[in-house]
Amino acid sequence: MNTKLDKSDYIILTVFYLISITLNIFDYLDQDATLLEYLVDIPMFVITSLSGVLLFMYFIIPRFLLKKKNYILFALYGLLVITSIGIIERVVGFSTGNNDWSKFPKLGNLILYAIFNGSDSIGLALGILITKKFYEGQTQISKIKEQQKENELKLLRSQINPHFLFNNLNTLDSLIDSNPEKAKEYINKLSLIYRYLIKTKDAEVMELSSEIELAKNYIFLIKTRFGKDYEFTIEENMALVDKFIPTGALQSLLENVVKHNKSNGTKPIKTTIQINEGWLMITNTKSKVIAQQESFGTGLKNLETRYQLLSDEKIQILNTDTKFEVFIPIMKLQGT
Missing domain, CATH: 3.30.565 (Heat Shock Protein 90)
Structure with a gap:
């Protein structure tokens, strides 16, 4: 599977993040969020989510899953990226919401929340891209195999x-x-x-x-x-x-x-x-x-x-x- 993103992939990501931003704005309206939350939280979500997607597509999946087929390292690095993104979003969101830092989650709860939030941030976008790449790859393989068989038949006939x-x-x-x-x-x-x-x-x-x-x-x-x-x-x-x-x-x-x-x-x-x-x-x-x-x-x-x-x-x-x-x-x- 080719994990490098092409023009159509970036178009899909753009549409995805535009929809996500719109939904977040409506959600923040219901919560009477501050202007700072609009200006910081939403762009931060896009940045962290896109960064996670790119890390998976250009580093984690090709290196550890496709090339080395090391599923343990794939899982560890994937969990590390998801957790890091979740922690960043949690810290930023807590800061912009003018919350009491004494109520900030302890380490165990923070990690659990980070894993959940990080998975939510990048999971859907990454899933859409991987599904698209998989079917594109299958289509390309089918076409190449079809051409291959045709070429082999021509070769046998010409032999x-x-x-x-x-x-x-x-x-x-x-x-x-x-x-x-x-x-x-x-x-x-x-x-x-x-x-x-x-x-x-x-x-x-x-x-x-x-x-x-x-x-x-x-x-x-x-x-x-x-x-x-x-x-x-x-x-x-x-x-x-x-x-x-x-x-x-x-x-x-x-x-x-x-x-x-x-x-x-x-x-x-x-x-x-x-x-x-x-x-x-x-x-x-x-x-x-x-x-x-x-x-x-x-x-x-x-x-x-x-x-x-x-x-x-x-x-x-x-x-x-x-x-x-x-x-x-x-x-x-x-x-x-």
């Missing part, structure tokens, strides 16, 4: 796309006569790719080491088919154990290189895959010759959508006249 098979069969046809051993290796790599795609079609994420192996097999197909038009380098600058990326992400990025770049015959398209702590970066040189290769992936948009469900990190893209870079976050599953 058996006759154009992809046709291109590979053409490559095999030429290899069988010219280089039978290479043809056998090509068939083996192609079968490994299809076996992996079928095996992982329902997996959201896969181990980075497995994705690297898929990428190596896919690179073999590219280099066999296009010869020296493409050059690939893989730099593993960290251990791949317990590291994950979305299934097929690297293959999709490699496919993107071939789809959008074609060598001019004298200068190859150079692609580097760097695996660093927290990020996988794929960089390729660009050409002015547009390739017209059949795509059987769902591309960057699909990858960006998947990361919305899988990680708080986002894909980063750097596109210049000479190179195209994509940074994708490397994930660690909870408990690993």
Whole structure:
């Protein structure tokens, strides 16, 4: 759940506090409150209530409930904020009402009153916001999942796309006569790719080491088919154990290189895959010759959508006249 407040949230809070101020004014009229109580108590209620709401939405809920899932600290910090707000409102209200301080509640009663009053001050506003955020989050997740499923169906359909098979069969046809051993290796790599795609079609994420192996097999197909038009380098600058990326992400990025770049015959398209702590970066040189290769992936948009469900990190893209870079976050599953 995204707890950061947007424009609509502030509009809701504004309406809420306008209604609350109106009700407080009528209540004070019934009590024949002094002018000081109007000028101090009502603004103080808005300030303390809004402060409590912001503390919950920007600090307590995201840090202790969503990130750490530490329910004890969440409860303690929440109780501390509610009690503090209640005490402030009680002290201010007692002062503006010209009350006898000898009748001020003792510590035990003060804390009980503070908890009740603080909960009343921020509870309704906070509840409205949390409910709104929850349903917004559920709606967004439903839309993303729907798009995800649609993309997965497109991916599965395109994996058996006759154009992809046709291109590979053409490559095999030429290899069988010219280089039978290479043809056998090509068939083996192609079968490994299809076996992996079928095996992982329902997996959201896969181990980075497995994705690297898929990428190596896919690179073999590219280099066999296009010869020296493409050059690939893989730099593993960290251990791949317990590291994950979305299934097929690297293959999709490699496919993107071939789809959008074609060598001019004298200068190859150079692609580097760097695996660093927290990020996988794929960089390729660009050409002015547009390739017209059949795509059987769902591309960057699909990858960006998947990361919305899988990680708080986002894909980063750097596109210049000479190179195209994509940074994708490397994930660690909870408990690993």
